[in-house]
Amino acid sequence: MAGQGNPWDIPEWHSVRRESALVRHLIGSGATALGRANYADQVGEYYTAFFGLSVGLERLAKLILVADHAIANAGQMPDERVVRRFRHNLTDLMEAAHKVADKQALKLDFPRPTNAISPKIIECLDAFADAGRGRYANFAALGDPNLGQHDPIGKWWGEVAELILKEHYYGKETQKRVEGRASMVDAVMSPISMVLYINEIGDTMQDVLTSSIRTGQTKLVQRFGRYYALMVVRWLSEVFSELSRSACYTHKVEAFFGVWEYFQTYTVDDSFLKTRRNWPLA
Numbered sequence: 001m002a003g004q005g006n007p008w009d010i011p012e013w014h015s016v017r018r019e020s021a022l023v024r025h026l027i028g029s030g031a032t033a034l035g036r037a038n039y040a041d042q043v044g045e046y047y048t049a050f051f052g053l054s055v056g057l058e059r060l061a062k063l064i065l066v067a068d069h070a071i072a073n074a075g076q077m078p079d080e081r082v083v084r085r086f087r088h089n090l091t092d093l094m095e096a097a098h099k100v101a102d103k104q105a106l107k108l109d110f111p112r113p114t115n116a117i118s119p120k121i122i123e124c125l126d127a128f129a130d131a132g133r134g135r136y137a138n139f140a141a142l143g144d145p146n147l148g149q150h151d152p153i154g155k156w157w158g159e160v161a162e163l164i165l166k167e168h169y170y171g172k173e174t175q176k177r178v179e180g181r182a183s184m185v186d187a188v189m190s191p192i193s194m195v196l197y198i199n200e201i202g203d204t205m206q207d208v209l210t211s212s213i214r215t216g217q218t219k220l221v222q223r224f225g226r227y228y229a230l231m232v233v234r235w236l237s238e239v240f241s242e243l244s245r246s247a248c249y250t251h252k253v254e255a256f257f258g259v260w261e262y263f264q265t266y267t268v269d270d271s272f273l274k275t276r277r278n279w280p281l282a
Contacts, residue, residue: 031053035223061097064096091122106242107242117164153200160228
């Protein structure tokens with residue numbers, strides 16, 4: 001509510017503060033896991049990434065909608081039924097957040113990403129959030145003749161990773177370097193090694209060359225997958241930060257006092273998004 005004075009005495013402030021802290025760390029754990037996930041020994045990190053990012057982005061978008069509602073209703077916070085109407089669809093929530101930013105005429109340093117990869121990441125996270133196709137796909141597939149049809153890791157590699165490789169790997173100097181190194185490893189290790197891995201799309205890899213090339217590709221996908229996901233996070237973080245400042249200082253809704261500080265860690269330039277492995281930033 002507006003004009004009540006000390007935020008510590010406002011129950012709504014504590015609720016928004018707790019939610020902001022939760023979202024900050026959900027997103028951070030997801031982004032960190034995304035930079036670690038690989039076919040060889042960290043498959044579980046894919047699921048950690050998908051859980052953290054899908055839930056974190058959903059709740060960050062809802063914080064934006066809550067702030068917008070409070071501004072439009074003289075500081076009145078929405079009740080639980082209103083929040084439920086925001087639903088869970090990430091694609092729709094991204095559009096809703098975009099409309100809020102436009103309506104409020106926010107001047108953003110980091111606008112909504114316009115590349116082809118970030119929206120595809122949202123699509124994959126949306127599919128993962130769907131219980132039958134994503135979060136519970138492994139259980140849903142038990143006894144199903146179409147085993148693995150909705151595997152979220154396979155979807156990620158087939159739709160997101162391949163876009164990343166097309167943009168940053170195929171036909172580039174990186175491809176020559178990765179495959180040249182893989183050839184050298186293959187020459188040394190093949191006579192004395194056995195290989196048996198299952199990659200992200202379920203194919204078996206039984207030779208050193210194939211697995212070494214995949215390892216090089218994976219490192220690229222880890223880095224740029226995290227980067228393109230964090231571009232969405234950065235945009236939403238700035239929208240919420242600007243909106244919460246406006247709510248607090250212009251519209252006197254003290255429930256949003258200082259909560260933008262939880263998201264400053266994500267409103268950083270590309271050099272951080274591409275290189276920092278552990279999120280949120282300390």
